[in-house]
Every structure is written in structure tokens, then in C-alpha cells.
Amino acid sequence: MAEPLTPVEQTTRSMAARVVTVFVMVIYVLGLFLYRRFNPNFPVVYTAIEEHFKYGSIGSEAANGIPYWIWRVLPDMFPDKLPGNGYASFGFVFEPGHEVPIGLARRRVIIDRLGMNCAICHTGTVRDTPDSPPRIYLGMPANTFDLQSYLRFLMACAMDGRFTADNVVRAIKARKRLDPLETLVYQQAVYQTREVLLQRNLQTAFMNSRPDWGPGRVDTFNPYKTVQFNFPMDNDHTVGATDLPSIWNQKPRQGMQLHWDGNCDSLEERDKSAALGAGVTPVTIDLKSLQRIEDWLLDGLQAPKYPYAIDESVAAQGAPIYKAHCASCHDFGSPYVGKVTPIAEIGTDRGRLDSYTYPFASNMNLLYAGYPWRFTHFRKTDGYANMPLDGIWLRAPYLHNGSVPTLRDLLEAPAARPRTFYRGYDVYDRKKAGFVSDVASEKGKKYFLYDTSLPGNGNGGHLYGTDLSPAEKDALVEYMKKL
Amino acid sequence: MNQFSYFRSRRFRRLLVVSLICIVLLGVFVWYKLFRTVITVYADPVEHFKYGSIGVEVPAGIPYWIWVVLPRVFADKLPGAGGYVALGVSWEMGKEMPIGFTKEIVGIPRVGVNCAGCHTTSVRADPNAAPQFYLGGPTSRFRPQDYVRFLFACAHDDRFTSANLMKAILAIYDMPFVDRVLYRYLIIPATKSAILKSEKVDYYWMASRPDWGPGRTDMNPFQRQVMRLPDDHTIGSTDVMAIWNERAHAGMLHHSDGLNTTLTESSRAAALAAGATKSSIDIPAIDRVEAWLLDLPAPKYAFTIDQALAAKGQPIFAARCATCHAFGGARTGTVIPLAEIGTDPHRNKHWPQSSADAFNHWADGYPWAFHHFRSSDGYVALPLDGIWLRAPYLHNGSVPNMRELLSPPEQRSKVFYRGYDVYDQANMGFLSYGPQAELEGFRFDTSITGNSSQGHLYGTELAAADKQALIEYLKTL
Numbered sequence: 007m008a009e010p011l012t013p014v015e016q017t018t019r020s021m022a023a024r025v026v027t028v029f030v031m032v033i034y035v036l037g038l039f040l041y042r043r044f045n046p047n048f049p050v051v052y053t054a055i056e057e058h059f060k061y062g063s064i065g066s067e068a069a070n071g072i073p074y075w076i077w078r079v080l081p082d083m084f085p086d087k088l089p090g091n092g093y094a095s096f097g098f099v100f101e102p103g104h105e106v107p108i109g110l111a112r113r114r115v116i117i118d119r120l121g122m123n124c125a126i127c128h129t130g131t132v133r134d135t136p137d138s139p140p141r142i143y144l145g146m147p148a149n150t151f152d153l154q155s156y157l158r159f160l161m162a163c164a165m166d167g168r169f170t171a172d173n174v175v176r177a178i179k180a181r182k183r184l185d186p187l188e189t190l191v192y193q194q195a196v197y198q199t200r201e202v203l204l205q206r207n208l209q210t211a212f213m214n215s216r217p218d219w220g221p222g223r224v225d226t227f228n229p230y231k232t233v234q235f236n237f238p239m240d241n242d243h244t245v246g247a248t249d250l251p252s253i254w255n256q257k258p259r260q261g262m263q264l265h266w267d268g269n270c271d272s273l274e275e276r277d278k279s280a281a282l283g284a285g286v287t288p289v290t291i292d293l294k295s296l297q298r299i300e301d302w303l304l305d306g307l308q309a310p311k312y313p314y315a316i317d318e319s320v321a322a323q324g325a326p327i328y329k330a331h332c333a334s335c336h337d338f339g340s341p342y343v344g345k346v347t348p349i350a351e352i353g354t355d356r357g358r359l360d361s362y363t364y365p366f367a368s369n370m371n372l373l374y375a376g377y378p379w380r381f382t383h384f385r386k387t388d389g390y391a392n393m394p395l396d397g398i399w400l401r402a403p404y405l406h407n408g409s410v411p412t413l414r415d416l417l418e419a420p421a422a423r424p425r426t427f428y429r430g431y432d433v434y435d436r437k438k439a440g441f442v443s444d445v446a447s448e449k450g451k452k453y454f455l456y457d458t459s460l461p462g463n464g465n466g467g468h469l470y471g472t473d474l475s476p477a478e479k480d481a482l483v484e485y486m487k488k489l
Numbered sequence: 490m491n492q493f494s495y496f497r498s499r500r501f502r503r504l505l506v507v508s509l510i511c512i513v514l515l516g517v518f519v520w521y522k523l524f525r526t527v528i529t530v531y532a533d534p535v536e537h538f539k540y541g542s543i544g545v546e547v548p549a550g551i552p553y554w555i556w557v558v559l560p561r562v563f564a565d566k567l568p569g570a571g572g573y574v575a576l577g578v579s580w581e582m583g584k585e586m587p588i589g590f591t592k593e594i595v596g597i598p599r600v601g602v603n604c605a606g607c608h609t610t611s612v613r614a615d616p617n618a619a620p621q622f623y624l625g626g627p628t629s630r631f632r633p634q635d636y637v638r639f640l641f642a643c644a645h646d647d648r649f650t651s652a653n654l655m656k657a658i659l660a661i662y663d664m665p666f667v668d669r670v671l672y673r674y675l676i677i678p679a680t681k682s683a684i685l686k687s688e689k690v691d692y693y694w695m696a697s698r699p700d701w702g703p704g705r706t707d708m709n710p711f712q713r714q715v716m717r718l719p720d721d722h723t724i725g726s727t728d729v730m731a732i733w734n735e736r737a738h739a740g741m742l743h744h745s746d747g748l749n750t751t752l753t754e755s756s757r758a759a760a761l762a763a764g765a766t767k768s769s770i771d772i773p774a775i776d777r778v779e780a781w782l783l784d785l786p787a788p789k790y791a792f793t794i795d796q797a798l799a800a801k802g803q804p805i806f807a808a809r810c811a812t813c814h815a816f817g818g819a820r821t822g823t824v825i826p827l828a829e830i831g832t833d834p835h836r837n838k839h840w841p842q843s844s845a846d847a848f849n850h851w852a853d854g855y856p857w858a859f860h861h862f863r864s865s866d867g868y869v870a871l872p873l874d875g876i877w878l879r880a881p882y883l884h885n886g887s888v889p890n891m892r893e894l895l896s897p898p899e900q901r902s903k904v905f906y907r908g909y910d911v912y913d914q915a916n917m918g919f920l921s922y923g924p925q926a927e928l929e930g931f932r933f934d935t936s937i938t939g940n941s942s943q944g945h946l947y948g949t950e951l952a953a954a955d956k957q958a959l960i961e962y963l964k965t966l
Contacts (some may be wrong), residue, residue, distance in 0.1 A: 069660070234527025236561045237570035241928055289663045356617075366618050368580035368587070375557055375585065376662040382583035386619035 019356055044191070049113040049292065054304045058295070059125050059144060060101075061110035065292035066121030069204065070285030072160065073195045074118040078105070079177035080163050080190075087162050089155060091450055096159070097128055097150035098429055099142055099219050105460050108142070109151070117191055122284040127224065128253045129151060130400070136448060140432060145307045146400045147250035149441060150430050152221040152454065154213065157206070164203030168461030171196040189218045214240040216465060219247045219456035221430035223408055226283060227266075227362050234282065235369050245462030246361030254307040254352030255396050256300075262344025266406035267359050268391030269367065272383035273300070278374065279381070286382050288374045309397025312487040315435050324485025327478055331471045335392035348389040353467030362386060395489045403429065409465035412440025413486055417479040420466040430452040439483050522671060523596035528771070532725055534781035539588045541580075543603045543775050543829060544765035546591060548689070550599025551640070552676050553592060554664070558657040558762060566642045567636065569929070572888040576639065577630030577703050577908060579611045581624045588622065589631070597668065602719050602763055604756075604778060606631055607729045609707065610878055613767065615909045615924055620910060621787045626731035626878045627704055629910040629919055634701040643871040644684035651677040668848060669716025699939050702931035703908030704729050705813070705886055708744075708836065712844050725832050725839040728886030734874050736783040745884035746837045747869040748845065750861045752779060758848070772857050773890060787875030790964040792914050802962025805955050809948050813870035826867040833946030835887050840864055873966045880918030881907060887935050888940035890918025891963060895956045897949045901942045906930030917960050 049063035081092050089095045098107035111124025112118055130149040131140035163169050165254060171193040178184060178192060209232040225246040231237040248266050256273055263269070264276045264299065277300055281291055335342040349356050363386065370384040390406055404410045410429045412435055427443035430453045435442045445453055458465040471482060495501055526547060531537040558571035567575040572581060578587035586592050589606025593599060610626030613619070644651050652671045658664060664672070691714040696961050698707055708725030712718040742748075743755040756779045760770055806815075813820045827834050845862035852858040866916055868884050882888045889905045890913055905921035909930040913920045919924050935942045948959065 081592070145597075190753050231570065235572055236564040236571075239566060242570055288661050289659070344653075364580075365574035367582060368574045368578075369572045371580065371582070371584055372557055376554075376664075380585065385582035388618060 025444055034283050042272075044116045045114045047113070047115055049111070049295070053056050055298060055306065059123075059299055059302065060108045060129065061106070061111055061125075061288060062111040062123060062295055063102075063121060063292055064123045064145075064279070064281050064284065064296050065113075065285055065290045066123065066285030067111065067113040067119035068115045068121075068290040069287045070195045071113070071115065071119030071121035072199055073192065074106075074112060074120050074177045075182060075192065076174055076195060076199055077120050079174065079181060080160070082180070083168060083173065083177050084159075084163050084166060087159050087166075089152075093156075093390070095451065096156040097148075097152050098156075099131055099140070099150070101142070103476055109148070117188075117195060121286075124253070124280065124284065126151065126284070127250045130222075131432045132400070135313075136433055138433075143310050143400060145254035145303065146252050146310070146397070147222055149222045149250075149402075150432050152219070152430065153224055155221040161203050161207040161210070163201045165207060169196070169200060188306060190344045207234070207318050209233050209236075209282075212242070214241075217247065217457070217460040218454070220456055221404070223247050224283075224359070225427075230283065231366055234373065235366075237366070242363075244361035244363070245357040246391075247462050248358050248406050249401075249403060251302055251393075252309070252401050254309050256303045256306055258338045258394065259344065261392045262394075263346055263387070266390055268344075268346040268389075269362055269387055272385050273304075274379065275381050278379065279370075279384075282373065288377060310400060312399050314434070314452075314487075316487050317484055320481050320484040321488055322485075324481035324483070326372055327471075327474065327482045328485050331474070331482075332395075335470075336395045338396075340393050343394055344391060346389045346391050351390075353391050353469065354390060354405055355409065355462060355464035355466065357462030357464075358406055359387070361392065395486065396452075398489050399439055399487050403427075403443070403456075404440070405465065405468060407463060409456070409463055409483060411443035412438035413483045414438035414479060415440070416468065417471045417474065417482065418470045419469070421467045423458075425465075426455055426457050427460065429456050430454045439487060466469070498538075499947045521673050522667070523598070523675075525594065525596055527594040529593060530774075531590075534777050535624065538603075538772065538778045539605045540584070540586055540591055540602060540610070541774055541778075541779075542591045542593050542771055543760045543763065544771035545601035545603065545760075545763055546593045546595050547597045547769040548766045549764040550593065550595050550601045551596035551681055553600055554658045554662065554672065555654060555677065555680055556600040556842050558654060558661075559639070562648060562653060563643045563646065565637055568632075573636075573685070575638050578634050579609050579620065579628070579629065579631070581622065588624075590963075597671070602633075602636075602678070604732070604759065604763070607633055608732050608945055610704075611910045612878070612919075614791070615632070616911055621791065622633055623875075623878055624789070625731060625782060625785045626875065627729035627731050629878075629880075630703050630908050632701070632703045632908065633706055634695070638695075640684050641688045641692075642909050644681045644688075649677075649681050672770050687916065697722070698724055699726055700883040700931075701726060701935045702933055705907075706879070708762075708839055711758060711848070714849060715758075715761045716844070716847055718844060718847060723839040724835040726939040727836050728881065728884060730871075731787070731875055731879050733787045735779070735783040735785070737816055737874065738872065739824065741872075742824060743863075745868050746840055747824045747865045747867075748862055750863070750963070752782075754859050754861050758859065758862075766857065767852060770857075782908035787864070787966075789880060790877050792912065794964050795961050798961040799965050800962075802955075802958035802960070805948075805951070805959045806962050809951070809959075812874075814873045816872050816874075818870075818872075820870055821872055823870060824865045824867045825870050828867075830868055831870060831946065832883055833887065833939060833943065835939040837865065837867060855892060873963065876966050877917055877964050881905075881921070881933075882918070883942065883945060885940060887933070887940050889921035889933075890916035891960050892916040892918075892956065893952065895948045895959065896946065897941045897946070904932060904934050907933045911941075917964065 012222055047296050052058040052062050083089055093107060094100055095350045105122060108129050109123060110120045111123045112120055127148045129142060129144050130146040131142055133140050174196045175192050184192065184306050210229050212228065227250065228244065228246045232239060236365055247447045254305045260273055261271060263271050277296060281296060337343060349359055367384050367386045374380045402412055403414045404413065410416045410423050415423050415438060431442055431445045447453060457463060474482065491640050528542045531541045539960065550591045561569060569575040573587055578589065580587040588609045589603055591601045591603055593601065605624065606629050610623050610629045653675050655673050660782045694709050694713050700708065703708055705726060706730055708727060713720060714804035715725060740752060743752060749755045756775050757770065760775050798799055813825065815821060827837055842864040847866045848862040880890055882894045888894045888901050892900045906926040907930055909920055909926040
């Protein structure tokens with residue numbers, strides 16, 4: 007049994023206890039404050055699914071995000087590296103009242119970061135006339151957005167000697183008050199951001215020896231080879247740039263061979279693969295968020311109706327032509343839809359097909375290794391997949407590489423299709439069904455000249471319907487507006 | 490008070506019990522995380538052949554997550570793009586492991602190799618096509634030597650640190666905390682030193698032998714790594730063999746020099762050379778695979794055969810080849826003496842009677858001990874089932890295609906490229922020249938010791954048309 011304490015000892019002990027208590031409480035409060043202030047993982051949540059699709063995070067911020075305030079001041083610091091005025095000059099879709107374009111999501115990972123989500127490549131705009139306001143269509147190919155130029159801008163900023171912690175923090179302070187703690191955090195964030203961007207710059211250096219993608223296009227699998235697997239590209243000269251696809255109405259696509267070359271027949275794996283492209287990692291991916299989007303794409307989002315007048319009598323003449331010449335490969339439920347047509351038969355540019363190689367497909371078997379959703383559905387194919395044509399009016403330019411500007415042009419023999427045209431312009435061409443493709447610039451904005459003679463850009467092949475009469479072709483186009 | 494009273498007190502006893510429980514728990518933990526062995530038994534023998542264990546993982550398994558990230562961290566140490574595919578593995582779509590690679594739990598998941606790595610071949614109809622895989626065929630692309638050399642090179646590199654590898658692993662896998670600690674502080678350092686030790690102890694002889702290249706191996710592991718016989722500086726370079734249709738091969742000699750009379754002992758010895766040990770070798774698994782190989786058919790020629798031309802070649806085969814190479818031929822499956830066959834002698838000289846004697850006693854006391862090893866004075870004349878897939882030809886794979894084998898030795902290629910699996914239908918073999926073959930392939934130089942393409946003069950004096958007909962007929966075998 008211990009000796010009873012003297013009164014002095016008792017007082018000392020209770021004093022000590024009180025000091026400890028206060029200390030613990032201070033630490034607790036401070037911790038709580040810091041946690042709320044610098045939450046390690048806290049996405050902005052949107053209740054409406056459309057808002058979630060446009061601005062919600064799929065988990066790309068932690069590993070490949072840019073701190074919001076650094077992103078905000080880059081155009082201030084490096085206006086010379088922009089193709090025009092601000093981020094809008096990359097063809098991003100901005101909604102009124104939003105500082106951030108559709109397709110960039112915000113999540114707090116210590117500080118607010120922006121990462122890409124699905125909408126960045128799968129939301130586009132249409133204008134009725136050059137003076138009309140753009141109408142936004144969710145799920146359509148991002149016809150105006152130049153992903154490659156945007157990524158190149160970010161990397162060029164990081165490469166620039168002016169991209170220092172001090173300069174960036176000074177630029178942020180010109181827009182926003184930073185307390186000393188935040189200043190410290192942002193300084194570190196500059197180093198970290200630069201490191202990631204410099205690494206991406208090395209990994210995507212091979213892009214410089216290939217034709218530019220231009221707006222509405224992406225080389226899906228070549229950057230994937232270097233970013234995910236660190237493949238050397240010295241002996242890989244493939245050109246894989248393709249048109250972005252629409253992503254609405256997924257349910258009837260279940261079980262089809264997805265991607266242009268039909269290399270994957272699982273919607274879930276196709277989506278998790280695209281998410282990697284947007285910057286998630288198997289560790290940071292936000293599966294619940296992605297699932298929300300997938301559920302909506304499966305049932306909710308339908309192909310938009312053609313908004314202009316359709317000449318129903320001409321369309322009615324086109325219906326049997328479509329049935330005879332197109333339906334067996336392109337209608338839901340038809341025998342060949344969602345299956346691969348061999349390259350020798352389809353005859354379109356083989357760049358994208360050859361960019362997806364057996365060694366790469368093999369390595370994809372280890373993506374998401376350690377998780378039950380490890381990839382098991384990717385394979386090397388020998389051609390291009392026949393896609394259903396729902397909402398085809400919005401999916402111009404046509405063919406997998408977006409080498410033919412309009413539906414009407416696609417019905418011409420390859421030699422009669424435009425050799426060069428402009429992409430990125432969103433005024434609709436109601437006569438030919440596609441976007442107006444002869445506008446080089448408008449109000450100071452330059453559009454992208456697409457040259458079909460460059461590697462990967464060929465506009466040959468897919469001769470179906472090219473031998474119809476002009477009147478029949480017109481009728482067919484009129485009918486296809488209804489799909 | 491007795492001075493030992495504390496040790497009799499209830500408090501001490503309680504302490505003792507708690508300590509014992511802790512030690513037992515710690516023991517269970519260590520066993521569970523480092524030694525617990527769970528080997529998958531695939532119901533289908535085909536799957537077991539491709540992905541099942543033969544007993545390599547316990548002594549030589551590479552921890553799975555290290556295996557996954559090595560090609561990404563050390564991409565510069567591979568001969569090209571493609572991760573392990575750059576080393577020629579055959580990887581079926583959707584499968585976690587390439588054919589010939591196993592993933593089994595020895596404490597943690599570990600990666601081993603099995604028979605199928607060397608005994609599965611791939612063929613492409615054209616350079617952009619996906620390869621077709623043929624089980625039991627001698628691999629056209631896989632480079633077993635470069636696989637172990639890749640591991641050595643990684644382990645030698647300063648970047649092979651726990652920090653670097655953990656960074657790469659955690660970037661793709663949210664590893665549980667306990668495993669992180671184990672990997673960081675135990676498994677990664679232990680793997681590095683185990684690989685370096687294996688290089689010194691098991692493969693020290695390799696640097697002084699000619700490079701194997703794709704589709705070839707060296708018989709030295711039987712004597713150096715398995716039996717630990719002192720280095721006799723002999724060269725055992727040899728082409729990997731087809732292992733299909735074994736029932737029809739019953740009674741014939743095995744290995745290119747006929748060093749064993751039984752399939753069973755040859756299979757088990759091969760498993761040992763692949764890395765299994767006396768205590769780890771999985772005899773039932775190997776027996777299952779062996780039983781399946783008995784009736785695995787040789788694959789039919791994958792392209793078109795000119796049947797009329799083949800019919801013309803049939804009597805030529807019967808007259809010139811059948812005695813040694815047709816099933817039922819008088820000399821088929823027997824050894825043709827070196828003096829008669831005239832091919833490169835090194836592989837034969839590599840296996841003296843003393844080694845056979847040593848191997849016949851090496852596993853004494855084990856139920857599967859060896860008794861049928863022998864030495865010979867030449868090379869076995871093999872039946873030609875599936876011969877179209879067995880290029881390059883001769884025991885050392887020194888002749889790229891059948892057309893060259895039917896040419897006099899001085900007209901055969903001095904240098905060609907192995908390991909490019911696009912098929913050469915005109916010459917019956919794999920494409921062995923051209924920019925892409927040079928890029929993907931291995932430069933095979935017949936002037937290097939053990940690589941000679943001399944000998945086997947049969948048919949070299951035939952008329953061109955007869956050779957053409959004979960080649961067409963051989964495609965039907």
C-alpha cells in the first residue's frame with residue numbers, strides 16, 4: 007500500500023493533471039483545425055448527377071491533380087504559352103458562374119486540387135449559327151477541346167524557369183490572401199506539381215514526333231504505355247490518335263467490343279481504363295463516384311435528338327437505304343454491331359489498330375493488380391469495331407480517327423473526301439450533318455487544320471454507301487439525323 | 490522469505506503465461522506471413538501446365554509485388570518495350586501471369602516458373618497480329634537466361650532499394666500496413682540478397698558460356714546448380730525441345746543426346762533445373778502434367794499446305810528421312826554417333842558418364858530417386874511430329890529454317906536472328922532476317938563455340954524441286 011500524499015504533493019499532482027488535460031485539448035483542437043483545413047481527401051460532392059458528371063471528382067487529384075490556386079495563376083504567369091485568352095482558348099466548355107470548366111473536378115488533398123474527370127473529353131457544344139450561344143451536350147465527344155494543347159501548356163509552365171515557389175506564391179497572393187501556413191504548403195505544392203509535370207513531360211516526349219491530335223482527339227494508348235508501364239518508345243512509331251467517342255446510352259452496349267479497335271468487352275474495365283487516362287491510380291480511384299456516373303450512363307443519359315428540322319419525306323426515302331447498306335453493322339441487335347471488322351476489309355487508317363500492341367495488351371492484365379477488378383477483358387484485335395449510331399449527328403467528324411468532317415463526306419469515295427479541313431469549330435452544318443469544317447478562324451480564335459495525309463490521319467476505307475447516287479446519299483444523311 | 494518466492498508467485502506465473510502466449514502468437518504470425526505455403530491445384534491439367542506450381546516458389550519465388558514493379562522501375566534493363574513480354578513470355582489475354590509463371594503463397598504471394606515458360610511457343614502470321622500460342626512447343630521467343638539476368642541486373646542496381654520499390658508498389662496498390670512493414674524492412678532487402686546469392690552460387694558459370702538467346706537453354710544447371718558438381722567448363726547450349734505427343738515417343742531416348750531413357754525422370758530433372766529442390770519438388774503436380782503430355786497432339790500446320798506438292802514430297806521423306814525420323818523407323822529415337830551425324834559436339838561432351846552416375850545417386854533415399862541417366866556418343870534422331878513449330882533446327886538451334894537445313898553447311902546462315910515469331914511459310918521456320926527480326930530478335934552467331942551449324946547432311950544434295958516438295962510434306966507432320 008502506497009504512502010498517503012501530503013497536501014503539497016496533492017496540489018502538484020492535480021496541477022500536473024490539469025496541465026496535461028489542457029495540453030491534450032489544445033492538441034486535439036489544433037488537430038481538428040488542421041484536419042478541417044487540410045483534409046487529406048475530401049471531394050466536393052454534387053447531388054445532381056449532371057453536376058457530378060461535369061464537376062465531380064473520380065479520384066484523379068491526389069496523384070495527378072494540380073493545386074487549384076496554382077492552376078488559377080498559370081495563365082497570369084504564362085500568358086505567352088496560351089493559344090489565346092485564358093483556359094477557354096483550349097476549347098474548354100465554361101458554364102456561366104463557374105471559375106473552372108466542365109471536366110475539371112475539385113478535391114481537397116491537403117489543399118484544393120483540380121483533376122480531370124470523364125466530362126473533360128465527353129462533353130461538347132453546338133452552335134446554331136456563329137452568333138448563337140453554345141448549347142452544351144453531356145456525353146458527346148468534346149469536339150472543341152484540345153486535350154494535348156492543354157497538357158502541353160501545363161508541362162511547358164513546369165519546364166519554365168519562372169515556375170518557382172516564390173513566383174507562384176506571389177502570383178497567388180495577387181489574387182488571394184495566403185496565411186503563412188498556406189504559403190508554406192503552396193511552396194511545397196509547387197515543387198510537387200513541378201515534379202509530376204516534369205515526369206509527364208518526359209513520358210510524353212514521344213508525342214512530339216507524331217502529328218498533333220487537335221481538338222476532339224486523343225492518342226489513348228501510347229501515353230498509357232509510358233505513364234503506366236514506363237515502356238521505352240524508341241522503337242514504337244505507332245500513331246494512335248483517334249476521335250473522342252460519345253458515351254451515352256451504354257446499356258445496349260454491354261458485351262460489345264468497345265474502344266475503336268474493340269479491344270475490351272467490359273464496360274466497367276473500359277471505364278476504369280479511361281479513368282487511368284484521366285489521372286486516377288488504382289489507389290486513388292474513387293469507385294463510388296465512378297459508379298454513380300456509370301449508372302447514369304447506363305440508363306439515364308440518352309442520345310440527344312437532332313434539334314433542327316428534318317425533312318421527313320426525304321428521311322423516309324433514306325430509311326430503306328440505311329437498312330440495306332448500314333444496318334447489319336450499325337443497328338442495335340444486328341449481327342455485326344459491336345464486333346470487329348478486319349482491317350483488310352474495313353480499310354480505314356491502321357494507325358490506331360497498330361498502336362495497341364500485344365506487349366501492351368499483355369501488361370494491361372496487371373492493371374489494378376491486387377484488386378478484384380483487375381483487368382481481364384483487354385485483347386489485341388485485327389480491325390475496328392462496328393459502332394451503334396445513336397446520336398450520330400453529334401459524333402462528327404467521322405471514322406475512328408475523325409478524318410472525315412461530315413456524314414455526307416463519308417458517303418463519298420475516299421478520293422472525293424476533304425483532304426484537309428478544320429476541327430474544333432462547333433457551328434452545325436445541317437446540310438452535310440457534321441460541324442462546319444472550313445472556318446480557319448473566328449473572332450481571333452484559330453481552328454485546327456486537320457491534314458489527312460499525315461500518319462494516322464488517313465481518311466480511306468469504309469466504302470459502304472459510296473456508290474449510291476447523290477440523291478440517295480442525301481436521303482440517307484437525312485435519315486441518319488433521326489438516329 | 491525464500492529468495493525464489495517471486496518465481497513461485499502468482500504474478501510470475503501470470504507473466505510467464507502471457508509471455509508464452511506472446512511468443513506463440515509471434516511464432517504463428519511469422520509462420521503465417523513468411524512460411525505458410527498454399528499451392529493452387531488447378532483442376533484442369535492444361536491450366537496446371539500453364540500456371541501451376543512444380544515446386545519452385547518455396548526455394549526461389551520472387552515476392553509478387555516486387556515481380557510486378559521490377560519491369561516498370563528497371564525498364565532500362567529489358568531488351569525493349571513490353572515489360573516481361575520483352576523477354577519473350579507468352580501472355581494470354583485476361584491472365585494475371587504469363588504462361589509458365591506461377592503465383593503461389595509462401596507466406597506472401599510469390600512468383601515462380603514452371604515447364605510451360607520454355608515449352609509453350611508463339612507464332613504470328615504477320616508482325617501486327619496477336620500471337621497464337623501452342624502448348625508443348627519449344628518457345629520461339631522466351632529468353633530464360635535473360636529473365637534471370639534481368640533479376641540479377643536489378644538486384645545489382647543502386648535503385649533496388651526498399652524506398653524505391655515501395656514507392657512503385659504503393660503507387661499501384663494500397664498494401665495493408667503489416668505487409669508494408671514486412672516488405673520494406675524484410676522482404677525487399679532479403680530478395681535482393683537472395684538474388685545476388687543465387688547469381689554467385691547457382692549461376693556463377695553462366696558468364697563464361699555463350700549467350701543462350703531466345704528458345705535455348707544450357708544444360709549446366711543440372712550439374713552446377715542441382716548437383717553442385719565442380720565447373721568443368723563444358724558448354725551445354727541446346728535448343729528447347731517439343732514435349733507433346735509423348736505416348737508416341739515412349740521407349741525413345743530423351744534430351745538431345747539421349748541422356749535418359751524415361752520421360753518421368755526427364756520431367757523431374759527439368760523441374761529441378763528450373764529451380765525446385767529435393768525438398769520442394771512437387772512430384773504429384775509434375776506427374777499430372779506428364780500424364781497430360783502423353784496425349785497432347787502436335788499442332789497442325791497453321792497455314793495452307795499445297796497437298797499435291799506435299800504428296801510428291803512423301804516418297805522423298807520415306808526414302809531419305811524415315812529410317813531415323815518416322816515413327817517406327819529403325820533408328821528413330823536412338824543415338825546417332827557424333828562421327829556419323831557431324832553436328833556440333835559440345836552439347837554431347839557436356840554430359841559425361843560421371844555426371845550420369847552422380848545423378849543416379851544424387852537423390853538416393855527419395856522415392857523418386859533417379860536411376861536411368863546415362864551418357865551417349867551422339868545425338869538422338871527424333872520423330873518429326875509438329876516439326877514446323879520446332880525451328881530453328883538441329884539440337885543447338887543453329888539452322889534457322891528447313892530450307893537451310895536441306896542446304897550444305899557452307900550455305901547455311903553464319904548469322905541470323907532468333908526470337909522473332911513471325912512465321913516464314915516459304916522456308917518453314919521463323920523469319921530470321923530483316924529489320925524487325927533484328928529489332929526483336931537475338932543475333933545468333935554460328936561461329937561461337939557450341940553454335941556450329943555443321944553436320945546433318947541428309948537431303949542437302951537433293952534437287953531444288955525435291956527439297957520444295959519435301960518441305961511441303963514436312964508441314965503435314
